[in-house]
Amino acid sequence: GAGVSQSPSNKVTEKGKDVELRCDPISGHTALYWYRQSLGQGLEFLIYFQGNSAPDKSGLPSDRFSAERTGGSVSTLTIQRTQQEDSAVYLCASSSNPGYGYTFGSGTRLTVV
Amino acid sequence: DQQVKQNSPSLSVQEGRISILNCDYTNSMFDYFLWYKKYPAEGPTFLISISSIKDKNEDGRFTVFLNKSAKHLSLHIVPSQPGDSAVYFCAALAPPGRAQKLVFGQGTRLTINP
Numbered sequence: 001g002a003g004v005s006q007s008p009s010n011k012v013t014e015k016g017k018d019v020e021l022r023c024d025p026i027s028g029h030t031a032l033y034w035y036r037q038s039l040g041q042g043l044e045f046l047i048y049f050q051g052n053s054a055p056d057k058s059g060l061p062s063d064r065f066s067a068e069r070t071g072g073s074v075s076t077l078t079i080q081r082t083q084q085e086d087s088a089v090y091l092c093a094s095s096s097n098p099g100y101g102y103t104f105g106s107g108t109r110l111t112v113v
Numbered sequence: 114d115q116q117v118k119q120n121s122p123s124l125s126v127q128e129g130r131i132s133i134l135n136c137d138y139t140n141s142m143f144d145y146f147l148w149y150k151k152y153p154a155e156g157p158t159f160l161i162s163i164s165s166i167k168d169k170n171e172d173g174r175f176t177v178f179l180n181k182s183a184k185h186l187s188l189h190i191v192p193s194q195p196g197d198s199a200v201y202f203c204a205a206l207a208p209p210g211r212a213q214k215l216v217f218g219q220g221t222r223l224t225i226n227p
Contacts, residue, residue, distance in 0.1 A: 004156070033214060042119075042219035043157070043202060056214060091156055098213035100145075100206070104156030 002026075004105035006092050012111045013082055021077045021108045025094030032075050033095075033102065034067060038088040046090075049075060050098060082112045116140045117205050119218035127226050132190040134221050136203030139184065143205040147215065148177060148188050151200045160201075161188070193225045 005024040013019050025032050034046040045059040049069045060066070064083075069075040079086055089109050093102040118137045126132045134148075144165040149157035163170040163177045163186065170177050176189045190197055200222050204215040 031213070035217070040122075042117075043204075043217035045214055045216065048214050050213075093156070102149075102157075102159065102215060104158070106154065106156050 004092055004094055004103050006090075006105035006108050008108060009106065010109045010111075012113060015084060015112055016081055018078065018080045019082055019110065021079075021090050021092075021110070023075045023077070023092030023094075023105060025073060025075070025092070026096075026103055027073075029094035029096050029103075030072065031095045031098040032069060033093045034075070034077050035091045035093065036088040037091065037107075038085075041088075043091065046077070048098075079110075082110075084112045086110060087112045115219075116143075117203055117216050117218040119201075119203055119221050121221050122219070123222040123224070125224045125226060126193050128195060129192045132188075132193045132197065132223055132225070134188040134190075134201050134203075134223065136186050136188075136218055137184060138186075138205050140205070140207070140216075141184070142207050143216075145206040146177070146179060146186050147204045147206070148175075149202040149204060149217075151202065151220070157202055190223075193223075195225050195227060198223060198225045 007022045032049040035043045047067050048056040051072050052069050064080045067077045089107040091107045093104045095101045147162040148160040150160045151157040161175045163179050179186045200220045202220045203218040
């Protein structure tokens with residue numbers, strides 16, 4: 001695609017429910033990143049994919065968070081048993097050269113009530 | 114452990130004047146630095162970058178300065194325009210072979226007043 005696409009753009013969920021966030025990277029981009037921005041905070045790294053493998057998942061806040069990438073393309077970030085502190089904007093980025101030339105999607109705004 | 118810090122959460126500048134956004138980092142292994150700009154409800158977009166072998170990079174109204182000894186970089190925008198109002202993020206990258214991810218600062222909200 002022309003850009004990085006994320007869905008849904010907004011998600012309101014009840015505390016304790018599971019949510020799935022989706023990212024469609026730019027075609028051909030082998031590197032994919034998930035970040036989140038909590039209110040008043042910077043961009044917090046969550047996980048990095050190179051192809052389908054995740055060499056760096058050091059930013060995942062807890063074992064309630066997981067992510068996968070299939071076919072070297074689409075990635076899903078799953079949050080189980082959501083908590084209010086999970087409320088944030090979740091941003092996905094892709095690049096053809098790891099670390100450089102990130103293109104970000106518009107993000108998914110997650111609100112846990 | 115905040116490796117990249119933007120200590121000013123907000124900055125207000127009059128249109129036509131110079132905007133200076135600052136960023137400090139702690140990890141001496143960082144060798145490439147970038148600035149991103151973010152409008153509300155949009156993802157960050159790349160603005161300008163600088164390699165650690167340089168101390169200045171200029172692109173139109175935007176100039177980034179790097180002071181390696183002080184572990185400090187700054188973004189200058191001159192002249193500032195109303196469309197420059199956005200949140201600006203500083204980011205840093207470690208050399209290849211290490212963690213291949215950008216580390217971002219907290220962001221500075223720039224407001225350009227007409």
